[in-house]
Amino acid sequence: MDEKIPTIKEMKKSRQVPDELKARVKEYGRIKKEILKALETKRGTIPEIAASTGLRQEVVTYTLMTMRKFHEIEVEGLDDMDEYYYYRKAEV
Amino acid sequence: MSQDNEKYDAIVIGGGIAGQESALNLADSDQKVLLVEKDLSFGGKMIHLSKVFPTLDCSACITTPKMSETARHPNITICTYSEFTEIEKLPDGTFTGILTRHPRYVIEKDCTGCQDCEEVCPSVVEDQYQYGMVGRKAAYVPFSIANPRIAAIDIENCILCGACERACPADAIDFTQKTEKTRVNAGSVIVATGFRLFDPAVIRKYGLGKYKNVVTSMQMERQLVPTRPFNNVLRPKDAKVPDNIAYVLCVGSRDLTIGSPVCSQVCCMYSVKQGQLLMGALPMADVTVYYLHVRAFGKGFEEFYQQSRGMGVKYVKGKVGTIEEKENGDLILRYEDIRDGSVKEETHDLVVLSVGMLPNPEAGSLFAGNALELDEFGYVRQVDMLKNPASTSIEGVFVAGTASGPMDIPDSIASSGAAAAEALSYLKRKR
Numbered sequence: 001m002d003e004k005i006p007t008i009k010e011m012k013k014s015r016q017v018p019d020e021l022k023a024r025v026k027e028y029g030r031i032k033k034e035i036l037k038a039l040e041t042k043r044g045t046i047p048e049i050a051a052s053t054g055l056r057q058e059v060v061t062y063t064l065m066t067m068r069k070f071h072e073i074e075v076e077g078l079d080d081m082d083e084y085y086y087y088r089k090a091e092v
Numbered sequence: 093m094s095q096d097n098e099k100y101d102a103i104v105i106g107g108g109i110a111g112q113e114s115a116l117n118l119a120d121s122d123q124k125v126l127l128v129e130k131d132l133s134f135g136g137k138m139i140h141l142s143k144v145f146p147t148l149d150c151s152a153c154i155t156t157p158k159m160s161e162t163a164r165h166p167n168i169t170i171c172t173y174s175e176f177t178e179i180e181k182l183p184d185g186t187f188t189g190i191l192t193r194h195p196r197y198v199i200e201k202d203c204t205g206c207q208d209c210e211e212v213c214p215s216v217v218e219d220q221y222q223y224g225m226v227g228r229k230a231a232y233v234p235f236s237i238a239n240p241r242i243a244a245i246d247i248e249n250c251i252l253c254g255a256c257e258r259a260c261p262a263d264a265i266d267f268t269q270k271t272e273k274t275r276v277n278a279g280s281v282i283v284a285t286g287f288r289l290f291d292p293a294v295i296r297k298y299g300l301g302k303y304k305n306v307v308t309s310m311q312m313e314r315q316l317v318p319t320r321p322f323n324n325v326l327r328p329k330d331a332k333v334p335d336n337i338a339y340v341l342c343v344g345s346r347d348l349t350i351g352s353p354v355c356s357q358v359c360c361m362y363s364v365k366q367g368q369l370l371m372g373a374l375p376m377a378d379v380t381v382y383y384l385h386v387r388a389f390g391k392g393f394e395e396f397y398q399q400s401r402g403m404g405v406k407y408v409k410g411k412v413g414t415i416e417e418k419e420n421g422d423l424i425l426r427y428e429d430i431r432d433g434s435v436k437e438e439t440h441d442l443v444v445l446s447v448g449m450l451p452n453p454e455a456g457s458l459f460a461g462n463a464l465e466l467d468e469f470g471y472v473r474q475v476d477m478l479k480n481p482a483s484t485s486i487e488g489v490f491v492a493g494t495a496s497g498p499m500d501i502p503d504s505i506a507s508s509g510a511a512a513a514e515a516l517s518y519l520k521r522k523r
Contacts, residue, residue, distance in 0.1 A: 007265065012252050022251060058329045065321055085331065
């Protein structure tokens with residue numbers, strides 16, 4: 001069977017990726033890595049992850065919930081005060 | 093532009109619940125219908141709701157069978173991610189216009205909706221279908237119950253890495269796709285372009301955007317559906333389970349200061365509904381609704397409102413002046429207690445702004461020379477509201493659903509049936 005020629009090359013001829021977009025993708029990757037590092041050995045709530053990474057809480061919430069959507073993070077029950085959920089890295 | 097004209101008996105513009113209802117009514121009467129939807133999936137706003145009032149039926153359970161029926165109907169052709177514009181009336185009473193199909197960069201017939209492209213895509217942007225509470229990829233299936241359930245590439249946020257194309261097992265990614273324009277002729281047109289939601293960020297005193305724990309009612313609606321953005325109803329700032337939630341009614345409705353004097357008709361009841369759903373989702377939570385008037389005017393609405401009071405939802409007749417954030421993310425509401433005229437403060441840990449409906453400005457620009465008349469509020473003008481409520485300023489063009497003004501789902505469906513009946517009558521007269 002003939003192998004399909006990648007059409008992305010055609011798009012690259014007519015379109016440039018803005019530097020701002022490249023930076024945004026890189027930043028998301030960095031934040032994701034920080035969160036995964038914080039959850040490497042133990043579970044954590046979002047305030048705990050924010051405290052250990054130095055990231056703003058809303059940034060952790062947005063990124064972690066996005067990672068959860070893509071099955072990279074799992075939920076592990078509520079804390080003793082029934083206020084915050086614990087999250088951990090998903091098992092591959 | 094394609095040289096071959098496509099011909100239909102009727103074109104329905106807008107694939108929400110109103111557009112689908114009109115299209116189905118016409119198609120069941122043996123009329124060939126083109127349903128044009130500008131989004132990647134049809135289904136409109138209703139497909140994103142949790143439950144409907146006052147019955148608390150599951151919204152998706154009502155919408156998805158209707159979507160399937162629409163998609164499978166032999167007399168209905170659906171064009172998603174498309175627009176129908178530059179519409180003109182011809183001397184014989186029929187209509188012509190330009191159908192623009194935007195490229196998805198995905199071959200529709202080949203995509204299986206497997207989401208392998210989504211998995212490998214490195215670019216994440218705010219998910220508009222979750223109202224910005226989580227991200228989505230640049231290569232994505234819009235949402236789980238989208239119809240058609242096929243992927244699209246958001247080229248504005250694509251870094252052209254080609255990972256999606258390499259990952260696609262069906263070879264369905266095609267970056268060579270271009271915008272296609274076709275001339276389409278039809279005997280009649282139904283405008284079902286729906287409404288826009290008010291953006292409360294313009295009322296700065298409420299702090300939306302600035303204070304992360306101030307959310308809109310659509311964001312809360314998404315938190316209450318099974319396909320919610322978070323794992324439970326949580327505060328967007330720190331993911332705390334809220335236990336003291338406030339609703340502020342009439343945000344973007346009945347407010348001359350922001351140029352929106354019309355009552356949106358649904359905000360009171362969807363807030364009553366969400367209050368009840370929150371009592372179920374978070375049994376320990378307190379829910380307080382700050383209102384000017386509760387307009388429970390429909391069948392079963394007053395009972396529904398009283399039911400929420402019985403469940404423990406607290407109602408305060410008060411006008412909220414400002415919202416300020418405390419260090420822990422809690423919010424201080426300063427409001428006028430209308431019963432005694434005093435100014436009071438109350439602290440809540442999550443505030444929901446019950447946003448109103450606004451007219452969709454696209455309706456006015458569909459026709460060449462903006463020929464379709466709008467009313468003083470910007471909705472499509474109903475020229476004979478009492479006798480022929482679907483008739484517009486152009487004979488042969490009919491309006492369905494919230495394109496003509498705020499209304500709830502049952503009224504929208506009834507209005508769409510009327511539009512279809514009037515369109516059918518017009519088609520028969522002209523033949």
